[in-house]
Amino acid sequence: MKIVAVRVTPIAIKDPPLLNAAGVHEPFGLRSIIEVEGADGQIGLGETYGDAPVLDLLLKTRGSLVGLSPFDVNGLWARVLAQAPAVQAAGSVEMELAPGSLGSNLVNSAFSAFEVAFLDLQARTLGIPLVELLGGAVRDKVAYSAYLFYKWDASVDSEYAPDPYGEAVNPQQIVQQARQMIDQYGFESIKLKAGVFDPMEEADAVLALKAAFPKHQLRIDPNSNWSLATSLRVAEKLAGCLEYYEDPTPTLEGMAQLHRATGLPLATNMVVTNWAELRRSVELNAVQILLSDHHYWGGLRATQALARTCSTFGLGLSMHSNSHLGISLMAMTHLAASVHHLSYACDTHYPWQSDEILVGGKVPITGGCVHLTDKPGLGVELDRDKLAELNEAYQRCRIRTRNDVAQMQRFRPDWQQVKPRF
Template identity: 85%
Template sequence: MKITAVRVTPIAIKDPALLNAAGVHEPFGLRSIIEVVGANGLVGLSETYGDAPVLDLLTRTGPSLVGLSAFDVHGMLARVAAHAPKIATGHVEMELAPGSLASNLVTSAYSAFEVAFMDLQARTIGIPLVQLLGGAVRNKVPYSAYLFYKWDASVDPEYAPDPYGEAVNAQQIVKQAHQMIDQYGFESIKLKAGVFDPEKEADAVLALKAVFPNHQLRIDPNSNWSMATSLRIAKKLDGCLEYYEDPTPTLEGMAELHKATGLPLASNMVVTNWAELKRSIELNSVQILLSDHHFWGGLRATQALARTCQTFGLGLSMHSNSHLGISLMAMTHLAASVHHLSYACDTHYPWQSDEILQGGRVPITGGCVHLTDKPGLGVELDQDKLAELHAAYNVCRIRTRNDVVQMQRFRPDWKQIKPRF
């Protein structure tokens, strides 16, 4: 079954002023929506990064896929690689924005097209995409409440109002957790840290533990703590954490921290490719891998990653960037197919108010996204909403995510320091 057209549409979605180790989220997150049209009239969907480097490669590759079989993912990869820039593009890279990283450009573009190809394949056959991945080992996938320190939207008129308001202390973080858990039923809680005094951030975890004693807790400083700080906070949070995510930089640093504390360490920062995974296994740096099909090479590559983790006794969960429902459903079909899913997955979805799907937002109930028996990913594009968010992209000043520059709009002397504390 041949491909007759490929459409790549950049969009801009509203994003709150979420704080992290690099700075603060910009008021718009960038995404790319991919439609792969088959000769049978069916359309495969995908969603990925909207940063300029990825968008450029997607846009240049798309026309070359016309005439290819929707089942020929190897041929698709060859075309992606052929259109990749041969020299540095000069784009600014930000560690917390995978869509800005030149080293992962081909993998990111391939991953995006692979989801669309497989969605079209599954729609053509008339089965849910998870069946192409070997079938579902679970019919629902758990996600975690992903808490952020954040500013209120009133900090700048570019930010749209959001239901969560300011969160710059433990009391406000607990309130944020209540809002998310009451609405979505999450049973795990993750706090994005590396923003304020580590002692205060640890106090927020202790406050969460007091209010939600039966919830699994995690903290993620994005490698923004020194070894001394990481050790000190590990001691303070002894017995509170499900796992300790990326507290300190480098594979060597994480190995030293694990050896000293015995805590299970999770990462999506020091292990982002197969070479780093090999080195991590040798050093025993990371005990839990936070996978992400967007930058690990797609759905089937992430299944292989899961089997590797199982072989070497490593836990597995999923990392998240700001995203909409197509990505959420791709994550869900993938996670539903993986025997070795050890922990609830991350998702930014509660932070996003926009959506491009017919019928609106994907439901999260009991902390889980449930599979359906609909073919493919089980979702359909709302073309009017797609056009609306594409129009927002056209007037948006952002072309590649940069939380450092955004923070400098408020604090001109801000610099990214790693580790800061």
């Protein structure tokens, strides 16, 4: 069977004013939706970043995939690579807290989106769930974590759509946010995005979560926005509270020093984003838990190889997330279901996204988990009316590359990104 058409549709999805080390989320997040159509009319789906450099490479590559077999993933890689020089120097705004924006990950990001669609088409053609192409399911459901953010109320600016969570700028409001999310989705782990306010106040929020949810696993992630000295002070204050400590301080060397001083398991999606950094991390014993992400690690099968490597070196494994819709969530779920070495509940921004492009609406999260089905491929179908609606939103919106710093400067003109800030 040959591929007869490849479609790439950029969309803009509503995003709340979530605060982080770089600034604040813009009112829209950008995604690209991939459709790879086979000669029999079956369509494989993929989803990735919608920022200009990634979108440019996707658009430049799509035509060369027509006529290729959806089973020829090596041919896919060659065609993505052939187009990469034309967009490699596209001048993107790089954000370390969003590794998919890094120019060094551009080829992997584009390849991954097409690879998911190729695998989805393969599985649909064979009439099997995608997880079976990955070796079969070792679990029938995948646990995700409540992902908490400090945030402003949507009324801060008319561009933001109303959201159900409201303001969260202190420990009490963070606990309320967690309660709301846990009541709705049943999460059993909690992650707090930090690096925004005074680190001791953020530690107080974790202590408040511990008091409110004593049986839940807790994590904190300041996106490398704390110095080593600050990271040590917070570690002391939160002794015995954390499941793991995520990216508190910059650089592999800084993380290694912190681990030696505290013995705490350190997790990352920032200082290890490729194989060379992983090798250096193992040499330093800098991080003990890798937060993988198929969107920039090079796809589903590359992430399976990463899982085996982590197992070999005694490293824990979970999954990182950026703002995404259900195609990405189901790709993450099929992948995680196929991996023996999955140590922790995965991250997901999905509860923060109100938009969806799938028939039937949002993918259910029950008991903190996404459950696999026996439907072919990823098990989801495109709602073409919603896809068109969100493509129209993309055409109207002012954003073409994510920039949390510039968005914060709209509210605070003197804001500058400083690393580490505290």
